[in-house]
Amino acid sequence: MALIDKLLARGAPSGAAQKRKTIVRVLLDDAGTVQDVVLKMSCGDPQKDARALEEVRAMRFPRGQIGSGTVRRWHELAYAVD
Secondary structure: OOHHHHHHHOOOOOOHHHOOEEEEEEEEOOOOEEEEEEEEEOOOOHHHHHHHHHHHHHOEOOOOEEOOEEOOEEEEEEEEOO
């Protein structure tokens, strides 16, 4: 598993297993800037889904790197909602 995938997997707050989650796909450029966010699975509440998409768009991530080159990739992120 790539480092960026490990960091994204830890993105949900602790105790999130008991909360409903919105699953999003996020496209990061080679600098770790969010380029696009797509809803993959709803938590069941459209307002919370919209808030999750908005907050993920504002996040910053570490550079995506494989070997000595940088990459632009899609990642899945589980976002816990209250």
